Amino acid sequence: MRRAVLLIWAVWTAWAGQSAVSAPDAVLDAMEAELERSRSLRLADLEAPYFIEYTLDDVSSVTLSATLGAIVARHQSRFRVPRVTVRVGSYDFDNTNYVLTDYFARAAQAAGDVPIEDSPLPLRTYFWLATDAAYKGAVEAIARKRAALRNVGARDSTPDFFRAEPARFFESAAVRLPDEGPWVGRVRELSAIFRGYPAVYASQVDYGGSLTVTRLVNTEGTRIQYPDWLAWIRFRADGQAPDGMPVRDAAALAWQDPAREPTVLELRSTAARVAENVTALAKAPAGDSYTGPVLLEGIAAPQLLAQVLGRNLAPVRRPVAEAGRTPPIEPSEFEDRLGARILPEWIDVVDDPTQAEWRGRRLLGRYRVDMEGVAPAPLALVERGVLKQFLLTRQPVSGASASNGRARLPGAFGANTSAISNLFVSASRTETAAALREKLIELSRRRGKGYGLLIRKLDFPSSADGRELRRMAAGARLRGAGARLLSRPLLVYRVWADGREELVRGLEFRSLSARLLRDIVAASDESHLFEFLANTAPLALAGAGGYVAGCSVVAPSLLLEEMELETVRDSYPRPPLVPAPALSISQ
């Protein structure tokens, strides 16, 4: 299921904050009626709720998978995902931001399944039971939180919840579900393209589409309904080098408008490129460990920025915990760095969810209102290399005074997580692509190297399988990088002094920290758009499910003075003993 990408052509009507007028919707009315009744919740002499919020996402989705011209999976589903939030205490101090907040909130899930039909009484019965359980969990959580704080020395005075203006708007839900019909044949045909590439051992094409209608009401007066349409297609292929090293490539496209679906030509060439890349990688030599200049070309630069900026521009708040039992939470590398230089002074970064298009392409990161009902505005995050702002939700963090409408994914400890939307990284000092390559060769020559490295694609969002992710996590722990996973580069080339390119395989980054950004020495005069669906899984793992947020990153190619790459040290099986079964290229 998904949220946070909106239809821009849908009728959009907003009502004045206090207006008694509201669009007629049986489901919203039922939610609001139960919300009103729940205001009087009170258990003996314990505190009453000060804030209650109900979200109901109504999801209709289709998914299709095919391999070598045959359908492997085909599902349609229709379900609703409810979220019931009850806060007790006050905006200054409540039951959230405590290490057991989510544990106590889990009880609300015991209310059974929410009806998928609109009759008020069964819906209200669901919200009645879920609110009751959430309220009981909340009073228990706040009591435990108070007890935990009694034994903690220094106490953080940051409030627990930002106030927000009530929002009231209603977009018609009358948008048709992404159509599965024509895609059955298309996905079959696209997956058959891989028949022509015997070096590809396994391949899959997945198509998915969903229509999500989100409804949100809260006791501050917010009442929102909007539809959300999304379709995507993913290609994935795996092969094996003669020494056994697995090689793979993947590509994904997503769109929010049935009228903007990719052309058959674009889809075919994307599939073919994935197959060609795997074929080339299987034959390519293994790379050697390398420390030196790296040129990130094409989508590789926005892929790197999406990861490094994406995770660090979202501040991380440490929850209250029993003394000595603080959970291991990785802070943002930009913590306490507002006003400090994080990029070269000729680079600016703006996050703008209000921008609909870029060079005629509709952007995936556009949205009107975030998960908490807060409308976003453009944000100048980095000005002349200096960090100016963070992406904020209604969870207060030190130095901030209000949400800036970036709550796009569910978070922990009773809060949501912020994520980028449309991120524009621009350079005021640029060079041509050709000049960048020359500079790469020049820098590597000066470092006494025969070649410099050029990266054209990272594995982000990750297409790794569970086994590889576990190996990567073990590797990250050994490197002392905590549990943080680094995405691997997929397409790495040696650029020799004479300009010749040579594809290599099996390299990974030693680190991908924000410190790298200060090593950017040059940017191209051309920008590239990279779009992806963010989720809460590590490396935005493709297909991880749950909530997704569409993101677009626009950035120039970047030359970094120094990056460290090392040879992947996984152990892997030898190629199969039995030769592959024959494939016929024609259907």
Next chain:
Amino acid sequence: MNLRAGRILLLALAIPTSIWAAQVPLLEILSEELERNFRVLQAGADPAPYFISCAVTDTEYALISATRGALQAHSGRRSRLLDVTVRVGAPELDNYRPLAGETALFASARPIPLEDAPEAIRRALWLEIDRVYRAAAERLIRIKTQRQVSASEPEAPPDFSLEEPVRYAEEVPPLAFPAQEWAARVRTLSSGFSAFPELLGSRVSVVAQREVKYLVTTEGTRLTHGRRMARLEIAATARADDGMDLADSESFEALDDNPLPRDEAILEAIRRVGTVLTQLRRAPVIEPYVGPAILSGKAAGVFFHEIFGHRVEGHRQKDITEGQTFARSVGTRVLPEFLSVIFDPTVRRAAGADLLGSYRFDDEGVAARRVPVVENGVMKTFLMSRSPIRGFSHSNGHGRRQPGMEVVSRQSNLIVESERQVSSERLREMLLEEIRRQGKPYGYSFEHVTGGYTLTERRAIQAWKVIPLVVYRVWADGRPDELVRGADLVGTPLASFAKIAATSDQVGVFNGYCGAESGSVPVAAVSPALLVTELEIQKKPAGQDRPPILPPPQEAGGK
């Protein structure tokens, strides 16, 4: 001995439409690729495989559920999952030999195309055989190493039995599930619970499923068979004022073309569940108790499944971490002599209900058969897969698994037969006599249970537990039976068997899903009601939360 005619109706297997295996495209695709891989691996691999099989489970289901007149779920799915078995070494010692602290798991339920697309299926099978072969070879090396360093059983039974290959193919008709009709019906039925305002949650769900299994082995087995099943379940929950969570449910099953019950029967069950739960909210909580009790046929079925069935699963007899309650009991008396216990997957119907534990072939392609495990109280055999144990070198068609797991011996339809049958009235009189004889003020009657579990490992307490839903206290002084709540039935196996005193002529059927090492498999238990002279009852874990603070919402948005 036989079941009494007229009480339990045993229906013979319906004769299926048999077709030639060679006409089943999927079997052909699988066998060609399997043979190709086997040839190359046998010629060039070290260690070489001596057996490879591939199983495909094609499952399609549709599900609709509703609460209080509104649909809650409407979904469906079809999948085809591939599981490959590779055995390297020799039947006497192969890669499936149990290793202390480690369970062999090679199967992975890999999705394959839903259509009979030869190239895509062959490629998936090729990759899967390669993966499983490597893991199998590696495990065999570890097994051989471990045997050199640790004391092993002197004459351990072989790891794999030789069985006749099977060639059989039947056509399974498509799943017929009129979704719109069912949606309307389930909606209406679920409104039946609206008459019980004290319930918290309630649900009526119907699921229809079609399962077709394909099996191809290098021994020559070419098998496809399957069945259709529909299940309607009603369930509701309530909470007592002290926070105790209460639940009751009932299910109806129908195999193949048999229909589910009519609405009147289902509404009757809904009324029963609603009434019992409403009464249970005010029922007294039990105190821990040891004494005589009656288990209804359904409850007795679950009781036998837990305390007996799991302990006669063959593979447990060769695993030294297992309790092996009956490992040396063959030929000795383990139950009262008026009782026999038969596992029979070929029986499709008993006491008016279709049995979920019926099948034609097990998951190793061995034909299902009637297996009398206990005859007149005397232990005769175990439930066997193709993993031999001492004294039993062949399968008796009870090797089962869910896709993605490895086969072990599992239960099918457990059928308890009794030679000491009395009428229900007489059984109740016998209970009262026993209560008085023991000098107790009351005994118990267990009407309805939801399931149970048992621990069979040595390092655990080898106990069992059955979770009752509806229990009555039966007073010796003639007071009416009293509904009580909060009871769990517990015990240890050997002590429990000795206390079975008599059975009634009323047979009950419990259909359910049993979870164990090889995953979840459908099973049934058929038993007459039992009088047990000593059962132990303990308190259920108490619920934490009080009933909801606010009253339930009312129609028309009222407060």
